[in-house]
Amino acid sequence: MRHMIRGRQLSRDTEHRKALRRNLAQSLFEHGKIRTTLPKAKEVRAFVEKLITLARQNNLNNRRRVIQLMQDRRLVDDEQEFTGQTVIQKLFDEIGPAFADRAGGYTRIIKTSDFRIGDGGDIVVLQLITVDAAPTGTARRTAGLRRKRNERRRLFASRSLKKTDAKPEAAAEAKAEPQA
Known part of the structure; x- marks a missing residue:
C-alpha cells in the first residue's frame, strides 16, 4: 500500500x-x-x-x-x-x-x-505565469497509431515528390540559360 x-x-x-x-x-x-x-x-x-x-x-x-x-x-x-x-x-x-x-x-x-x-x-x-508566450504546437488529435503512421508516410511521399518534380524543371532552366 x-x-x-x-x-x-x-x-x-x-x-x-x-x-x-x-x-x-x-x-x-x-x-x-x-x-x-x-x-x-x-x-x-x-x-x-x-x-x-x-x-x-x-x-x-x-x-x-x-x-x-x-x-x-x-x-x-x-x-x-x-x-x-x-x-x-x-x-x-x-x-x-x-x-x-x-x-x-x-x-x-x-x-x-x-x-x-x-x-x-x-x-x-x-x-x-509572468512569461506571456503562446502555446507551441497544435491541438492533439486522438488518431490511432496506424492512422498517424499513414499520415506521416503520405506527407513524406508528397514532399519527396515535390522535390523530385522541382529538380527536373530547375535542371531544364539551368540548361536553357547558358545557351541564350
Whole structure:
C-alpha cells in the first residue's frame, strides 16, 4: 500500500530524482519556461510553487530554506558568459516580487502535440505565469497509431515528390540559360 507516500518515483532512485527536480526548477527560473514530459512537469510544479512562495518574502530564513532545497548555480547569457547573478538571486529579486500579490498558481502546464519518438512520452511546456508566450504546437488529435503512421508516410511521399518534380524543371532552366 502507498498510504501517506507523496510524489512520483519517475523510475529513478532518490538522489537522481532530487537532482532532476532541482535542475528542472533551476532551468525554469533561469529561462521562464521549459519543455519536459507531463509527469516530470507535474512533479516539478509542486516544488517550484513552494520555492516561489518562500521567495515572496525576502528574508534570511526563507533564503536559507531555498538554498537548502535547491543548490545554487550561476546564470549565463546567450553567449554562455556568466552574468554575475545566480538562480537564487534571480528568484528572490525578480520572480518572488512579481508574484507578491498572487495567492498561488505561479506556473502553467501547456500540453503540446509533440511526443518523444522513442517511448511516445507526452511533451508539455511548463512556464511561469509572468512569461506571456503562446502555446507551441497544435491541438492533439486522438488518431490511432496506424492512422498517424499513414499520415506521416503520405506527407513524406508528397514532399519527396515535390522535390523530385522541382529538380527536373530547375535542371531544364539551368540548361536553357547558358545557351541564350
